[in-house]
Amino acid sequence: MFVENNSYRPIEQGSNAVSIDMDLLQVGSEPVGLRCPYCQEDVMTRANYVRGRLTHLVAAVLAIFCWALCCCLVPYAVKRWKNVEHYCPRCHRFLGVYTRSSII
Numbered sequence: 740m741f742v743e744n745n746s747y748r749p750i751e752q753g754s755n756a757v758s759i760d761m762d763l764l765q766v767g768s769e770p771v772g773l774r775c776p777y778c779q780e781d782v783m784t785r786a787n788y789v790r791g792r793l794t795h796l797v798a799a800v801l802a803i804f805c806w807a808l809c810c811c812l813v814p815y816a817v818k819r820w821k822n823v824e825h826y827c828p829r830c831h832r833f834l835g836v837y838t839r840s841s842i843i
Protein backbone atom coordinates (compact mmCIF):
# COMPACT_ATOMS: atom_id res chain seq x y z
CA MET A 740 0.00 0.00 0.00
CA PHE A 741 1.39 3.26 -1.09
CA VAL A 742 1.53 6.28 1.03
CA GLU A 743 0.60 9.06 -1.22
CA ASN A 744 3.58 11.13 -1.83
CA ASN A 745 2.65 14.64 -1.11
CA SER A 746 3.98 16.82 -3.79
CA TYR A 747 6.66 18.94 -2.40
CA ARG A 748 5.91 22.56 -2.41
CA PRO A 749 8.51 25.06 -1.47
CA ILE A 750 7.22 27.48 1.05
CA GLU A 751 6.32 30.57 -0.76
CA GLN A 752 8.32 33.45 0.32
CA GLY A 753 6.41 36.46 1.36
CA SER A 754 5.63 38.70 -1.47
CA ASN A 755 8.56 40.79 -2.42
CA ALA A 756 6.25 43.54 -3.37
CA VAL A 757 6.55 45.25 -0.07
CA SER A 758 4.89 48.55 -0.30
CA ILE A 759 7.53 51.07 0.43
CA ASP A 760 6.48 54.51 1.37
CA MET A 761 9.26 56.12 -0.45
CA ASP A 762 9.16 59.69 -1.46
CA LEU A 763 6.74 59.37 -4.26
CA LEU A 764 5.95 62.61 -5.89
CA GLN A 765 2.73 64.39 -5.36
CA VAL A 766 0.95 63.86 -8.59
CA GLY A 767 -2.53 64.55 -9.76
CA SER A 768 -4.86 63.00 -12.24
CA GLU A 769 -3.22 64.59 -15.24
CA PRO A 770 0.33 64.43 -16.56
CA VAL A 771 2.52 66.92 -14.78
CA GLY A 772 5.78 68.55 -15.66
CA LEU A 773 8.51 67.81 -13.17
CA ARG A 774 12.13 66.89 -12.82
CA CYS A 775 12.59 63.17 -12.79
CA PRO A 776 14.51 62.20 -9.64
CA TYR A 777 16.12 59.30 -11.50
CA CYS A 778 17.37 60.76 -14.73
CA GLN A 779 17.29 64.42 -13.65
CA GLU A 780 15.46 65.48 -16.76
CA ASP A 781 12.62 67.93 -16.91
CA VAL A 782 9.84 65.81 -18.24
CA MET A 783 6.11 65.65 -18.58
CA THR A 784 5.03 62.50 -16.81
CA ARG A 785 3.37 59.77 -18.76
CA ALA A 786 0.04 59.05 -17.14
CA ASN A 787 -1.14 55.49 -17.10
CA TYR A 788 -4.77 55.07 -16.18
CA VAL A 789 -5.38 51.90 -14.28
CA ARG A 790 -8.44 50.35 -12.82
CA GLY A 791 -8.63 50.85 -9.11
CA ARG A 792 -10.96 49.83 -6.39
CA LEU A 793 -13.17 52.77 -7.19
CA THR A 794 -13.50 51.66 -10.78
CA HIS A 795 -14.85 48.33 -9.65
CA LEU A 796 -17.06 49.98 -7.07
CA VAL A 797 -18.67 52.25 -9.63
CA ALA A 798 -19.05 49.32 -11.97
CA ALA A 799 -20.75 47.30 -9.27
CA VAL A 800 -23.14 50.10 -8.39
CA LEU A 801 -24.03 50.70 -11.99
CA ALA A 802 -24.42 46.99 -12.55
CA ILE A 803 -26.99 46.86 -9.78
CA PHE A 804 -29.02 49.84 -10.91
CA CYS A 805 -28.53 49.88 -14.64
CA TRP A 806 -27.76 46.33 -15.53
CA ALA A 807 -30.06 46.42 -18.51
CA LEU A 808 -28.05 49.14 -20.13
CA CYS A 809 -24.72 47.41 -19.87
CA CYS A 810 -23.35 50.65 -18.54
CA CYS A 811 -21.51 48.71 -15.91
CA LEU A 812 -18.69 48.72 -18.41
CA VAL A 813 -18.60 52.48 -18.53
CA PRO A 814 -16.35 53.01 -15.50
CA TYR A 815 -13.65 50.99 -17.18
CA ALA A 816 -13.58 53.54 -19.97
CA VAL A 817 -13.83 56.66 -17.87
CA LYS A 818 -10.59 58.15 -16.66
CA ARG A 819 -12.36 59.90 -13.84
CA TRP A 820 -12.73 56.70 -11.91
CA LYS A 821 -9.32 55.31 -12.53
CA ASN A 822 -6.12 55.59 -10.63
CA VAL A 823 -3.34 57.33 -12.43
CA GLU A 824 0.19 56.05 -12.40
CA HIS A 825 2.88 58.44 -13.50
CA TYR A 826 6.00 57.30 -15.27
CA CYS A 827 9.02 59.12 -16.56
CA PRO A 828 8.84 59.11 -20.36
CA ARG A 829 12.63 59.04 -20.60
CA CYS A 830 13.78 56.43 -18.11
CA HIS A 831 10.35 54.80 -17.65
CA ARG A 832 10.67 54.76 -13.90
CA PHE A 833 7.62 54.86 -11.73
CA LEU A 834 7.26 58.30 -10.23
CA GLY A 835 4.04 58.26 -8.31
CA VAL A 836 0.41 57.35 -8.30
CA TYR A 837 -2.75 59.32 -7.94
CA THR A 838 -5.41 57.26 -6.22
CA ARG A 839 -9.05 58.01 -6.64
CA SER A 840 -11.03 58.02 -3.47
CA SER A 841 -14.24 59.70 -4.46
CA ILE A 842 -16.51 59.45 -7.44
CA ILE A 843 -16.61 63.15 -8.22
Ligand SMILES: [Zn+2]
Pocket residue numbers: 775776777778779780827828829830831832
Ligand atom coordinates in the same frame (compact mmCIF):
# COMPACT_ATOMS: atom_id res chain seq x y z
ZN1 LIG B 1 13.48 59.76 -15.69
